[in-house]
Structures are given as C-alpha cells and as structure tokens.
Amino acid sequence: MTRFPLQAVLFDMDGTLVDTERLWWEAVQCVATGLGRPLTEADQPEVLGRPVEHTADWLARTTATPSGRLGERLHDEFTDRVRTGVVPRPGALELLDALARDDVPTALVTASPRSVADTVLAALGADRFRVSVTADDTPRTKPDPDPYLAACAALGVDPARCVAVEDTATGVSSAEAAGCAVVAVPSLAPIDAAPGRTVVASLEEVTPDRLRALVGPRLRVLSWNLWLGGAPVDDHRAKQLKVVLDTGADVVGLQETAHTATAELADALGWHHHQAGENLGVLSRHPITARLGDPDVGFYGAAGVRIAVGSHEVDVWTAHLHCAPYGPYEADLDGLPAADLVAHEEVRLGQMRETLGRIAASGRPGVPVVLTGDFNCPSHLDRPDVPWPVTLAAEEAGLRDSYRRAHPDPVRSPGATWSPLHPVHEDDPSRPEPQDRIDYVLYGGPGLDVADSRTVVTGVPRAWPDVAGNDWPSDHAAVLTTFTLTGPR
Template sequence: MDGTLVDTEQVWWEAVDKVAVGLGRALTGADQPEVLGRPVEYTAGFLSRTTGADFGAVAAALHEEFAVRVRSGVVPRPGAVALLRALRDEGVPTALVTASPRQVADTVLAALDAAGAGGFATTVTADDTTDTKPAPDPYLAACRALGVEPGACVAVEDTPTGVASAEAAGCHVLAVPSLAPIPGAPGRTVLASLEEATPDRLRALLTGTAGPRFVVRELTTRRARVGEEFEATVRGLVRGSGPGDGFTFAKADGPDWVRVSADGRLSGTPAHPGTDRVTVTAADPSGRTARLTARIPVAAAGEPLVPLLRVMSWNLWLGGAAVDDHRDKQLKALIDADADVVGLQETGPDAARELADALGWDHHHAGDHLAVLSRYPITARLGDPGPGFYGAVGARVRLDHGTDVVLWSAHLDCAPYGPYDACFDGLPEAELIAREEESGRTGRMRGVLDALAGGLAAADRAPVLLVGDFNTPSHLDWTADAAPARGGRGPVAWPVTRAAEDAGLRDSYRVAHPDPVREPGATWSPIHRDHEDGSGRPEPQDRIDYVLFAGDRLEVHGSTAVTSGFIAPWPEVAGNDWPSDHAAVVTSFTVRKESPRKP
C-alpha cells in the first residue's frame, strides 16, 4: 500500500528520519532495509537497539509522526487509480495487504474511495496477523479471504520487504520500486510505474506470456490546424512479448475526422479548433489489446501552428545503457516533456534514429554522439557531418509557413572540471578561468559560435537555439550571493557562458529564474550525491546543461530542470526510472509572428 498505491513510503521514511534525528542518529541509505516496507514496531525496535532509546517511546513517536503526515493528505501513485478502476470494472477481486496499522490503512482507503478507486474485497493490516512482512502470513491471509490459491494471485509491491513476503507466500509479483531498487527475478516482473500495468498484463504474469502494451498511456501529438491535412504515428510505441509480434491498430474512440490505419498512422483534416482525444488500440495476433490516448491540439485556421515552442536539451549518458529498458524510458521522458525540438548529447550510434523512428519524428544525427530530434520537419542539416564525442550539430526546423528555428546541440569537453577546481581545490578565479582554457571548452565554444554566426545575424527572422551539455557552470549562477553554495567562490566570470552571452545568446533558464540562490537549477547530477573517488565528499551540484536562445521572436514562457521517477545513486542505477546521469532542461517559448521587414 505505502508507496505502491499511495505516495506514503517517502512520508514514512521522512517520519522515521525525524524521529531518528531526535535520537541523535540520522538515517542513511544503508538503513532502507530496516525502514521501507516495515511495520512501526519493527522499525521502532531497530531504532531502540541502535540508539538505546526506550522501545515504547520510540514506537509512540513513530506512530504519531507518521499519522500526522498521513492525515495531512495522501496522494495516489501514478497509474494506481486507473489500474484499480480497471480491475473493478472487469470484476477482478482485489485485496489490500499492508504492513501499516489499521488506523493508517483506513485513512488511505478513504482517500482511494474518494478518488473512485475503492472496492477491495478484503484488507490485511499489521494488526491482523501475528507476523507481518517480510513473513508470508499477510499474503496467505489475503488469499484465504479471497478463496484463491497464492499461485493464482499477482501481488503488486514497491519494496524488497513486500516482495519477499509475497514470494514466500507463493504469489506472482509485479514490483514497482518506490525508494529502494528491486531487481528482476524468476516469477517477478519489475515496472517503472503502475501506469504501465493493465488487467491484461497482470493476467499475463500468471500465464507467462505478456500481451501488448504502449510505452505510455497518453501522449500529445504535434499540432494540427483547421482545414489542413494532419498525420502522426504511434506504431513505434507498442511493445509485446517478442520482436516478431505483429500488431494491428484501430480507432476505439475519438472525433470523426481522425482516421487510424492498421499500421498505426493517425491522419485526417480537422474542422474545428480545440484539443481532440483519440483512443487507439493495438492488437497482437492472439487478439490481446493495449490502449493509448492521443491528444491532438488543433489551431484555428489562420492562427500560428506553433504558438508555444518547447525546447529540450538532454545528455543521454552514453546512450543510456547503464539503465535497464533505457530506450523505452527515454521515449517516456521525451513524451512526458512534450518537447517539440530536442538537442541530444552522448547518444551513442543508435539512440537518435531509434527514438525518432519510434516517435515518428525527424532527426539529424552527426557522428556517434550528437543529434537533433524534431516533431516538425527538418529542412536543413548544419555543421560538421562527423564530429567526435565533443562538438556541435545543427538543424533548421520548419515550424510553420514562414516560421523556422535553427537549433544546435553542443557537447563541450569534460575535464578539468571547474566545480572540482573551485570546491575541492580552492583555486582562485584567475586560475579557474585559465583551467577552462586548458580544458578546451573555451576554444570549442568559440568554434561553435563561429558556426552560428550567420544564423545569429538573422536570428530576428529565424530564431537560433544553442542547447547542450557545456560541462561548465554559468557566470549567472556563480555570483557573490551564491558563493556560500559554491565553495566560497563568487563571482566567477566563467568564460564559456560569457562568450555565448557576448555573442548575443541569452540563458532561458536564468531569464525564467533570475535568482540562482532560490532556483539553482542543477542538472549535474541526479545520481551522483557523493564524489566518485570514495572520499565521502559531496558531489558539487551545478547547472551545466543549457537552452540558450537569440532572436526577438522568442519570449521565455517557462524553464525547468527535469528528472522523473525513482532515481537511485551511482552505482545502483540499473533500476532507475530516469535513464541518465544528467537532468534535462526544458524551456517553453512563446513564438511571436515575424515583424514586417524594413524596406
């Protein structure tokens, strides 16, 4: 329940940590097996043994701290409500099995009922069995109450403790990790989110053959316009039990103007503006189906096709290979970001093509590690066709009649690294800047800006975007006010970002968030919390990925550093939902109409 159906596993961890800190012992990652998925009494015993505090007092404090947090409101996990409703609608009996006490379970049940996802046939709490998780007793009790054998049940769990309990009882297990990673195993399936789970997929766990599924439940297509032919595809987003699966697509619901062909193409000519929703099914040869909802934004006739442009920069971390199912997780991240154009770094030789093919987008891939993706047509490919690991690649993208943008994706050299020089070695500003020149970053940025010069001169007609992993901080971040968080250094006139600014490029994130103290926007690194050398020093968290822009037709609407889902620290990253060691940057721009040219 906690962390599986509702987002309380983090709440439980925070409650235990607060009590532990009060006892003089803050929690660490090594304490997860003693906390996550455990009943109050177990964790109280753990804290009592390790701190010498009275067991009864610790248990009471944990009960109170957790109850206060739960009463303030619980939020269903992504996909939980939809899955429970689908199971109920198909008449599949369900049981709630939790290591929480009855009082907490009743609060959660009330929240699920309010969301329209109640209807459990039975509930088993920590108060109902002599031994609770990881012992099999709770699941055996639930199976008896349902009148079924454990082998005919699928247990959905989010912690290693819960998984151990369900497997000891003889249940099949679907694991959806919350805070602690869970590896796959025979009889156990691991998904990133309940959004990927359906009744058919749960049934497939019992039969050993998986039916089809879409990488996401919903997506937004490129924009359509009244009176103009529209086309998109979803055929690259369905998965099955093997590479030989043949899928047939069909339209289950949606407006009359949208056609869905058997090969997964959506097409038609809209007659009215708004946002239309189309439900698409994909059926495998045995008749099992998966569903996807496609949202199609429709502009009025004569209105701009792309009034709001979403631009993303993302380092894929050597193609993402360190993370299981990385390609599908990359697709999900791109779809969730609702990006229109994307600059990629560290793609590896195949990622850009495979992502573009799955999405039905255009792409330009130069060398083995740099690429541009676009849901709108790429009309020109720019830059060196064969850059190395570091360099830049560009593309001209046609957003609409008379509206182009030019996007360059750049990756600059990684060493020596300025934040290490400043925070670990305490180098003064002059030496930091000299080391930037030594790294090659400053010179490489000059070369990139030379390649952009012609486009920058015409940026008021065709806006220019320079995105990428620059492997350097910004002079806009390392200010005097921010110095306490930067090893006492600041201001520092980091030359790479200064050079871009001098060339006329603006930093979209700092336009949206001018204060680097309140909004640091760190993109390095969601997985590196401590430095890799084993010294225990905290890894400097910094903003080294950028979306820069030039041209008066773009106005920043918003910008954010993006990660999602479960992220374990290095090196235990294989089960992460986010398949990179960098956060992405996503900026939305209002696109103005071009001003009439002066004669």
C-alpha cells in the same frame, strides 16, 4: 505568425495574492483541535483551496460531529484572522500594478465567501480588479471550472487567451479545466510542473511579458545528455521515449548518443532527426529544412538543424563541450582561485567560440536560434564570484539563458543538472559531489519568449553505482524550456 494577445490574468486570492492560506489552515486547525482531531499534512487536500462548506462537511464526517454550526465556526475563525493578518504575497502588488500599466484586465477568483473576499479586496484595493468571483457566485466552486469560466464570461474574454495564477492543486485543476494556462505559486503544498503549467517559487519571478508568453503557440525544447546512449540503465530506450513523450517536447538536443540513439528514438517516435558524428543528434516533431554544422563532428563539438514550425523557422543546435578539467571540482574540492579556474576553461572556451562561429555563419536574418547542450561548466549567472568564460562568451554573442530568464535567483532555484546520481564524489565518497547547472538551453534572435524552463528527472534515481533499475536513464538532469513563438514585434 500572429501574436496572440494576453486577454486577462485571473488571480486566486488565498495563498496567491495574500497570505491567507496559512490563516485558513490555522483556522481549521483550531476548530479541528477543539474537536480532538488535530490536522496533519495528509489533510491538506480537504482544506487547502477548498470552500468552507466542503471542509466543514469533511470535518464533521471525520470527527463524527454534527455539521450544525461547523461552517459558521470555521468562517468566524478565518474572518477574525483575515481582519488582522492580511499580508500581500511578495511581488503581488508589483505584478498587479504592472498589468494595470499594460492595460491587461485582472479578476479575483476565489473559493472563499463574498464576505471574506470583500475584506481582502478592501485591503488590496478593489479597483485593482475589474471582476471578482467568489464561492457565493457560482453553483460549483473549485476544483470545478465554473469560477474561472464565470470570470472569463464577465470580462468577455476567451479562457484559452487567459492565464490563471494559483497556489493549490485544487485551484490549478479548476483553472485548467476551464481552459486557462496556469502559473502555480505553491504556498503550503507542492505542485508539479506539467505541459501548459508553469511553477514558480514567487510572484516576484512573474512579469507581464512572461504571462503573455503562455498564451501563444509554443515550442518545447529539451536538452539531454543520454549518458553513453543510456547503456548503464536497463530498458533505457523505452525509458528515453517515455521522457520525451511525458515532457511534451517538440525538439530534443541530444549529447552522448552512442551512434544509434538519435535514429532509433526518431524511428520510434515517427519524428525527423539529424545525427552528427557519434555523439550529437537532434530530434524534431517538426520538419527539418536544413542540417547545419559539420556532419562528421567529433565526440565534442556542435551540430544543428533548421526546423519549420508552422510559418516560422527556428535554428536548433546541440553542443557537447570537453569534460576536463572540471571547474566545480577545482573550485569546491581543490580551492583554486578564480584566475586559475578561468584559465582552465581554455579548451571549452575554444569549443564554444567555434560553435558560436558556426551558428553565426549558418544563421539567417529573422530566424531565431536555440543552443542546447552539456557545456560541462558552471554559469557566471550562478557563481558570480568567477567570470566563467564559456557562458559569458555565449552571452556576449547575444544568447540568453532560458532557465535564468525563468528563474532569476540562483539561490532560490539552483537548477542543478549534475548530478542526480552522484550525491558524493565517485572516487572519494567522503566528499560531497558539487551540484551544478552545466546543461543549458540558450536562445537568441527575434520571435522567442520564455514561458517556462525547468529541470527534468523521472522518479527518485538510485545513486551510482546502483543505477541499472532507475527510471531515469541518465546521469544528468535534462532541461526543458517552453518558448512562445511571438512573431515579429
């Protein structure tokens, strides 16, 4: 498959590259307070990511103040702060320099006026950008697509082959309306992940390779333990279908399928499927060309399929490893030392080694592999004080952790999947339940880049045992990883 080149990266300015979103909020807060109407969190959509004119008109209406010089006052307050307080966001200059080394064009696309943008450009280095588009340069600004379309036109690039980097919902709407892939780095207000949109905590998590992975053909892989097929939750099958459709998943590795869930979901979706034993299954919107592993696998073990994604083939496996003894309980509740914790992983380690052996035996040169699953154990990448052997064995076999590829810092992005239903221990409510990442999407071989990875939970589930009415029909969070199929390098 042809590799799609990244043609350009388009950066928002305020709050994305420089910490001016806070300065803008402070400027508006200063003027609004002087008018007797201090801002609240509910006012953020009218302020963050908005041009001066919009916020001035809104503030005039809100405070019954003649608009007159409000825009000029806001501009002056903001500009004074910018001149003395421009601070690059963490990772911003490093990312710009990395893109320059790779000869990837960049543009500045902002809803601020030209006078403010030029002040910031002088601080960042105007030569870092081939093009800059401000609120003065298009008839309409964000959230309309005009600024991003103008930047793409000036660069001579296709918006569909560009990535926009934004920090507000207003900017995200503008970039997506223009047809760009989006990396969102929320500053003051949260932004939800969505298909085609990657949310990160910091630009320090973003690399040119990760941006390239956003503009090629994609494969979205969901790993999900259905929790006894979903039986503890009312109307669970309809809720499961909604999750698959809402995530935009292309292939789903399932555990705890209770004999029938895989086939029933596949029939409802009109997808291909493979059910292995009573507990494991794979759903795929793409054709299944081979079924891999033991079709009569027991409750614990692994099974896989080979799917055809256009001209590419990908092996996708699902695994469920034994649930006891549970390392986080022994570590956090019982205080066992690292050597004992490692020794108690023997059963799961044996199951992982058997899984890795089956993957290797059925693999073909040039065919990448994805291993989904509930491993029932933490990762050595999350808890480095213990060399957790199950995930180490997978790493030594050449499999990489997609979630940690997208979110390298386990403190900033813990990614816990056990458990959204158990804030406290089921048998002893006085003890908090350890919250750990025990569900995974691993990958190996050529042809896959991680564009995004995130945990998935629908709504705010009620805690056990009051779970029957939950929108989320599982006791685990799921893991959704978006891969770009890159083809031979």
